[in-house]
Amino acid sequence: xxxxxxxxxxxxxxxxxxxxxxxxxxxxxxxxxxxxxxxxxxxxxxxxxxxxxxxxxxxxxxxxxxxxxxxxxxxxxxxxxxxxxxxxxxxxxxxxxxxxxxxxxxxxxxxxxxxxxxxxxxxxxxxxxxxxxxxxxxxxxxxxxxxxxxxxxxxxxxxxxxxxxxxxxxxxxxxxxxxxxxxxxxxxxxxxxxxxxxxxxxxxxxxxxxxxxxxxxxxxxxxxxxxxxxxxxxxxxxxxxxxxxxxxxxxxxxxxxxxxxxxxxxxxxxxxxxxxxxxxxxxxxxxxxxxxxxxxxxxxxxxxxxxxxxxxxxxxxxxxxxxxxxxxxxxx
Amino acid sequence: xxxxxxxxxxxxxxxxxxxxxxxxxxxxxxxxxxxxxxxxxxxxxxxxxxxxxxxxxxxxxxxxxxxxxxxxxxxxxxxxxxxxxxxxxxxxxxxxxxxxxxxxxxxxxxxxxxxxxxxxxxxxxxxxxxxxxxxxxxxxxxxxxxxxxxxxxxxxxxxxxxxxxxxxxxxxxxxxxxxxxxxxxxxxxxxxxxxxxxxxxxxxxxxxxxxxxxxxxxxxxxxxxxxxxxxxxxxxxxxxxxxxxxxxxxxxxxxxxxxxxxxxxxxxxxxxxxxxxxxxxxxxxxxxxxxxxxxxxxxxxxxxxxxxxxxxxxxxxxxxxxxxxxxxxxxxxxxxxxxxxxxxxxxxxxxxxxxxxxxxxxxxxxxxxxxxxxxxxxxxxxxxxxxxxxxxxxxxxxxxxxxxxxxxxxxxxxxxxxxxxxxxxxxxxxxxxxxxxxxxxxxxxxxxxxxxxxxxxxxxxxxxxxxxxxxxxxxxxxxxxxxxxxxxxxxxxxxxxxxxxxxxxxxxxxxxxxxxxxxxxxxxxxxxxxxxxxxxxxxxxxxxxxxxx
Numbered sequence: 015x016x017x018x019x020x021x022x023x024x025x026x027x028x029x030x031x032x033x034x035x036x037x038x039x040x041x042x043x044x045x046x047x048x049x050x051x052x053x054x055x056x057x058x059x060x061x062x063x064x065x066x067x068x069x070x071x072x073x074x075x076x077x078x079x080x081x082x083x084x085x086x087x088x089x090x091x092x093x094x095x096x097x098x099x100x101x102x103x104x105x106x107x108x109x110x111x112x113x114x115x116x117x118x119x120x121x122x123x124x125x126x127x128x129x130x131x132x133x134x135x136x137x138x139x140x141x142x143x144x145x146x147x148x149x150x151x152x153x154x155x156x157x158x159x160x161x162x163x164x165x166x167x168x169x170x171x172x173x174x175x176x177x178x179x180x181x182x183x184x185x186x187x188x189x190x191x192x193x194x195x196x197x198x199x200x201x202x203x204x205x206x207x208x209x210x211x212x213x214x215x216x217x218x219x220x221x222x223x224x225x226x227x228x229x230x231x232x233x234x235x236x237x238x239x240x241x242x243x244x245x246x247x248x249x250x251x252x253x254x255x256x257x258x259x260x261x262x263x264x265x266x267x268x269x270x271x272x273x274x275x276x277x278x279x280x281x282x283x284x285x286x287x288x289x290x291x292x293x294x295x296x297x298x299x300x301x302x303x304x305x306x307x308x309x310x311x312x313x314x315x316x317x318x319x320x321x322x323x324x325x326x327x328x329x330x331x332x333x334x335x336x337x338x339x340x341x342x343x344x345x346x
Numbered sequence: 347x348x349x350x351x352x353x354x355x356x357x358x359x360x361x362x363x364x365x366x367x368x369x370x371x372x373x374x375x376x377x378x379x380x381x382x383x384x385x386x387x388x389x390x391x392x393x394x395x396x397x398x399x400x401x402x403x404x405x406x407x408x409x410x411x412x413x414x415x416x417x418x419x420x421x422x423x424x425x426x427x428x429x430x431x432x433x434x435x436x437x438x439x440x441x442x443x444x445x446x447x448x449x450x451x452x453x454x455x456x457x458x459x460x461x462x463x464x465x466x467x468x469x470x471x472x473x474x475x476x477x478x479x480x481x482x483x484x485x486x487x488x489x490x491x492x493x494x495x496x497x498x499x500x501x502x503x504x505x506x507x508x509x510x511x512x513x514x515x516x517x518x519x520x521x522x523x524x525x526x527x528x529x530x531x532x533x534x535x536x537x538x539x540x541x542x543x544x545x546x547x548x549x550x551x552x553x554x555x556x557x558x559x560x561x562x563x564x565x566x567x568x569x570x571x572x573x574x575x576x577x578x579x580x581x582x583x584x585x586x587x588x589x590x591x592x593x594x595x596x597x598x599x600x601x602x603x604x605x606x607x608x609x610x611x612x613x614x615x616x617x618x619x620x621x622x623x624x625x626x627x628x629x630x631x632x633x634x635x636x637x638x639x640x641x642x643x644x645x646x647x648x649x650x651x652x653x654x655x656x657x658x659x660x661x662x663x664x665x666x667x668x669x670x671x672x673x674x675x676x677x678x679x680x681x682x683x684x685x686x687x688x689x690x691x692x693x694x695x696x697x698x699x700x701x702x703x704x705x706x707x708x709x710x711x712x713x714x715x716x717x718x719x720x721x722x723x724x725x726x727x728x729x730x731x732x733x734x735x736x737x738x739x740x741x742x743x744x745x746x747x748x749x750x751x752x753x754x755x756x757x758x759x760x761x762x763x764x765x766x767x768x769x770x771x772x773x774x775x776x777x778x779x780x781x782x783x784x785x786x787x788x789x790x791x792x793x794x795x796x797x798x799x800x801x802x803x804x805x806x807x808x809x810x811x812x813x814x815x816x817x818x819x820x821x822x823x824x825x826x827x828x829x830x831x832x833x834x835x836x837x838x839x840x841x842x843x844x845x846x847x848x849x850x851x852x853x854x855x856x857x858x859x860x861x862x863x864x865x866x867x868x869x870x871x872x873x874x875x876x877x878x879x880x881x882x883x884x885x886x887x888x889x890x891x892x893x894x895x
Binding site for chain 2: 240241242243245246247248249250253256260261264265338340341
């Protein structure tokens with residue numbers, strides 16, 4: 015087996031182990047949340063019997079460890095459990111509202127898909143943009159262009175996201191009605207329409223993530239410009255752009271990829287503010303809502319998905335960094 | 347003259363340090379005719395590389411040309427636009443750097459880097475240039491010329507890379523090539539074949555060259571004319587034979603004389619005496635890769651054992667085994683007849699004290715943020731238990747021993763010292779532990795010859811005064827000749843031959859020792875021709891080493 019595939023398998027194994035440990039942490043942390051779903055749903059006047067009945071129905075009366083393994087067993091076969099909020103316990107409080115409760119997976123799937131779509135659109139804009147800006151900033155380092163780019167990206171990353179969002183709404187939706195300010199996307203929307211409605215939140219997020227990627231690209235390239243092989247490329251009479259793109263960039267990829275992966279992970283896990291501003295039906299809002307009402311299975315599932323996204327993206331970044339190193343791709 | 351290719355007049359160059367521009371080159375004239383090879387020699391800091399690059403119209407960051415003129419074939423390179431210069435670089439003027447390993451881009455295959463110049467300059471199509479590259483590889487006697495170009499730089503050895511770089515410089519058939527210390531980083535047996543290849547190809551295409559080096563014997567083989575530089579000034583210039591036989595200036599004469607330092611031979615070791623250090627049947631490995639096989643030798647009191655061999659032969663690994671940094675798989679290390687724990691962590695403070703090291707790169711071996719007093723004071727305190735005034739006194743005493751006055755140097759930082767002074771601090775730090783035995787790992791390789799000689803004389807004096815024993819790791823046989831009492835020749839992790847210096851330097855030798863000795867360039871302009879005639883072009887360097895296995 016080649017050394018590259020061995021390293022990749024190793025990383026994959028480590029990723030799975032990390033995910034397992036994270037699942038324990040999530041489970042303990044979520045169950046340490048103060049407050050109790052049954053208490054919350056029944057209100058202050060609840061009788062202890064009714065609370066106890068709901069707890070028993072949801073399995074909350076069992077110990078932490080059996081509940082963990084029950085949950086883990088479900089996760090391993092793809093069953094994330096049933097959401098408390100929609101569970102059929104209505105009979106206990108005298109109504110008969112819920113008939114068929116959707117599973118956690120059913121609740122999460124459309125939201126997660128929407129989040130991935132937003133992250134995808136953002137990445138499609140932000141990654142090429144920051145790479146290009148980074149390369150140009152390295153090429154024209156210390157010029158006006160370099161400084162303007164730096165100031166602009168730094169101010170955009172330093173501003174709160176909701177502020178950026180409202181500025182964009184002001185300019186692109188209110189003053190010049192080019193894009194809709196509400197991103198109410200749903201199934202069955204044609205792709206073009208869906209894209210248009212996603213564009214404003216995507217642009218807001220682009221402003222938020224570009225700075226780091228662009229600055230890392232610039233720094234990683236400039237860091238290499240003193241290397242003897244860059245001097246050699248210059249002494250071969252190559253154009254400055256070619257020196258940077260074909261000689262510096264391929265050797266600067268590893269740190270750039272790592273920063274891109276971190277920012278993509280952020281796009282999946284950390285965009286709740288932007289979702290709220292644009293009423294975008296992503297997973298962030300669902301997560302916050304489920305924490306509010308102590309809907310434990312939903313919170314756990316969201317956490318697990320976030321953790322998996324982080325681990326997977328970092329794993330991909332690791333593998334790509336390894337592949338960008340010719341010493342590992344082509345051993346002696 | 348009409349065939350004048352490079353004409354430099356009154357060139358002045360400045361370098362910036364701490365926002366101040368200091369002169370590096372103080373007005374140098376240089377003429378180079380078509381097809382001629384000019385050797386540029388001097389110590390580090392003489393400005394050789396700076397002049398070499400300036401003749402291409404290029405300066406490194408933080409360096410600027412402040413006066414004079416540089417003309418290439420009638421084109422003024424100092425006023426030419428960047429585009430005009432780019433049109434010349436790579437196409438009519440090419441550069442061969444000191445370290446091919448660092449100057450080839452690790453991300454691209456050799457042949458892709460080779461063809462880049464011709465393709466970008468519109469000289470040849472990629473396909474033609476690839477074919478031409480293979481042809482050049484063949485001429486430079488690279489192994490597998492048709493396939494070696496498809497390898498990445500890390501898959502090719504140093505000597506081969508240096509030849510591939512020469513081929514790359516030749517890719518557009520330039521009129522001028524700047525060779526900037528192209529063989530300095532190579533072993534002697536590899537150097538000789540690179541020298542032969544460069545000379546052959548430069549002659550074949552009648553290329554003019556500026557050959558920069560600090561090694562007089564090398565320049566004697568390569569250059570038609572030699573120009574000597576010292577601290578940015580020209581000392582003198584003459585054709586090679588005149589320069590070698592009849593140098594005019596005192597500085598040039600002193601360069602020529604450096605290699606004459608030699609210690610008198612010591613009486614033979616008394617048989618049965620207990621050696622200070624005994625290495626017995628040591629076998630060691632890095633992980634699963636074996637590096638040392640059954641290495642044995644003794645080092646006696648007050649004597650110097652030189653361990654010689656090429657890079658990768660296991661010299662430094664042996665040192666790591668003796669100090670316990672790399673515990674051997676098998677074998678015994680004895681100090682004064684007592685077996686040492688193999689792992690340094692299991693040795694007592696007193697056992698650790700007995701063996702100290704001096705490193706090749708004094709730059710990286712000294713903590714840049716500590717003053718000289720702190721650097722030397724640390725082992726004084728650690729091993730000697732001294733502090734306060736007693737410590738200060740001891741540090742000053744040590745500084746005295748290495749001929750640096752304590753009151754001047756105690757509070758300085760390493761960055762305020764020259765290379766030779768830093769190496770002296772490294773010696774003082776080793777002495778501070780009051781060891782019996784010091785390992786000197788290529789301690790003079792990074793230094794200029796005059797400075798290196800000072801260090802060797804100091805080490806010799808300290809040995810006589812303090813009865814020290816040295817293990818002197820080096821690949822430079824001139825150093826061995828001047829300082830060693832016994833010699834151990836290593837190759838591929840094995841001891842090939844060992845014995846007293848005089849025996850080692852008089853025939854008959856082991857064939858590998860013979861190869862090493864005969865590969866050291868001599869100050870005779872005909873030396874390379876003689877070696878080639880003796881051995882045949884296909885029997886030098888890697889090929890010859892290969893036949894030994």
